[in-house]
Amino acid sequence: MRYFLTSLALGFSLCTAPAFAAVQVFACEPEWAALSREIGGDRVDVFAATTGLQDPHQIQARPSLIAKMRSADIVVCSGAELEVGWLPVLLRQGANPKVQPGTPGFFEAARLVAMKELPVALDRGMGDVHAGGNPHVQTDPRNMLPVAKALADQFTRIDAAGADTYKNKLAEFTTRWTAAIEGWQQKAAVLRGVPVLVQHKSWVYLIDWLGMREIAPLEPKPGIAPSTSYLVDLLNKVSAEKPRMILVAAYEDDRGSKWMSEHANIPAVTLPFTVGGTKDADTLTGLYDATVQRLLAALH
Amino acid sequence: MIRLKSSAIAMAFGLIASGSASAADNADLAEIRKQIESLTQRHLEDEKRIQELERRLERAEAATSQASADAKQATAVAAAIPAPVAAAAPASSANSFNPAISGVLDGKFGVFSRDPATYNVAGFPLGGEGPGQRGLFLGEAELNAQANVDDLFMGSLTLSLSDDDGNTQANLEEAFIQTTSLPGGFQATVGKFLSDIGYLNSFHEHADDFADRPLAYRAFLADGVVDTGARLTWLAPTDFYLRFGAEAFRGNSFPAAGSADHGFGAKSVYIRGGDDIGTEISYQAGVSWLWADAIGRATGTLPDVFDGSSQVGIAHFVLKWAPNGNPVSQNVKFQAEVLRNHIDGRFKGFGIARTDYGAYAQLIYQFKPQWRVGYRFDWLTAGDVPTSLIGSTLDSAGNKPDRHSVMLEYDHSEFSRIRLQYSFDQSRLMGTDHQFLLQYTATIGAHPAHSY
Incomplete structure (x- = not known):
């Protein structure tokens, strides 16, 4: 039995070996999946846990998501308690030490943005309020700039060999994005x-x-x-x-x-x-x- | 080979340790820098915002025709100012390391056509409680505290308090620590915890879709195995969810009893698998096996004493569907478990060896936001008894207990629920019991995170 398990584990690790070349990104929402691709290019392999037609407040901690969490190198989420109903379960059951809160593999966009609607008092009588402020930061494209910069830093920390790629991609993105914001605003x-x-x-x-x-x-x-x-x-x-x-x-x-x-x-x-x-x-x-x-x- | 392997492992550990140490220092520095940056940015933004609001306010004051709109913006200014203060506060507060604390309040109103005090299930000794009480009665009030202990463990403590006609009973429901950062997909749990066998067993009852557990759980597991022990699980590194688990318990939880002196009185192994089918369907399936020894296990009022072993095998299947995979407005959940129970030992001093079966299947349909309906069918069949045990609790006298249940549920928010359930119960030795249960469940404190 032990031999069987060992060989099974060995087999799996051989299968997944080529994936070490890239950073496995588990993105909680599609916008962070897209941004991860912008910054990471070919060096990252991105999985989006939710689609644009799903309410990110209420996602079920499905088996497929737990399995994906297991092999992630970094988890990129909105934070500010948006995923409070499901992400903790995935983090716990995913048994992946690389992506626990407090490690370089845990990334929350809300930490990099000036949060709005921070509640002065917390009471469920006011509905499902988020203690960290309104978590829907992606609706303002300007917020993508600080998040992109931090994400490039975080990718570099996890995958030092890709530092140049992330730096170049970030510079290219920042220029393009600043111009795009100008265009949308006009x-x-x-x-x-x-x-x-x-x-x-x-x-x-x-x-x-x-x-x-x-x-x-x-x-x-x-x-x-x-x-x-x-x-x-x-x-x-x-x-x-x-x-x-x-x-x-x-x-x-x-x-x-x-x-x-x-x-x-x-x-x-x-x-x-x-x-x-x-x-x-x-x-x-x-x-x-x-x-x-x-x-x-x-x-x- | 072994030495080679262990040195490789040691090297790997060393690499991980040194890598994470320097990464942690850098991480801290970068984190602080980042925080300063974001604070500065926040400050600038706030200043800008206040200036802009002031400008707006001036304009608004000038224009008297839009009086109502002005009042709104003035309150917006007032509301905007304290916000940054609230943002800065948590970092320095002394209780910021307090665990996430939540409480569950649960109560029921029961109407039964047969006296619940005489409740029985034909052919089975019951280790737990019956279907409830007539009138208003409290379920268990549950208090949970959980937090990360450090970078290796998380800890969870659950107390349940129940009111037994004026006497408050405190019960240590769960108290365990669990690893959060073992390598290789391993996870260890030690303490008192709900066993992972089957599907329902690992859930607290207030999370169930019906007000009571299926008959097979009631008869074979006294509603659920929760015991002191240890568990090791391994999650396969595959896109297909596959988890193996093994547990060893003291042997204090039905169907085990008093077998701790023999080391581990109850053991279990299980496999769970699951995946998505497209974006709308997801499923989980599993098989589990529980070995439980009982020494002097007393059930019922007589009481009936059992010495021997039980082996419970469970196969479960859960399937969920939601349009676009978004369960908020509508969703369907199908769930079924088949249980097999083999007992071998002495019941009231007489030898018995037999196999029982039980199963349930249920369908829950959320037809619009906040509203759910459900139907469940469950049944049991007891093995034969030797002549020496005819007329005993183990004798089902040819009855096959079964039950049909329907429920309607209103969830006002994620935190409160009201449920009406009716059961057409034919699990007693004789006659039908009509059971109505009106139940409320409320969660206070930390936002709950739900397992699949």
């Missing part, structure tokens, strides 16, 4: 000051970036679906402020926003939220192209 200039409703409080970074004005979320409390009577009340309250559109993430249940869209007679605009959320958002650049385009289309 296109989206007309959105400045536009009042909007949001389904869930997912858009605080986007709204801040484009200078829009969030009037209210449709959810009575974060993570709690609105009832029709709540929506009726909300409609009465906000109609004076003349919201122009409702922002909905592609993965969200659209019942509430549909109702509001019909009754307030404003468009509900489905935004990709992350890479792969909508068909036109199949790359990191495409994510913001699509976001800006969809917002502009809803305005006109």
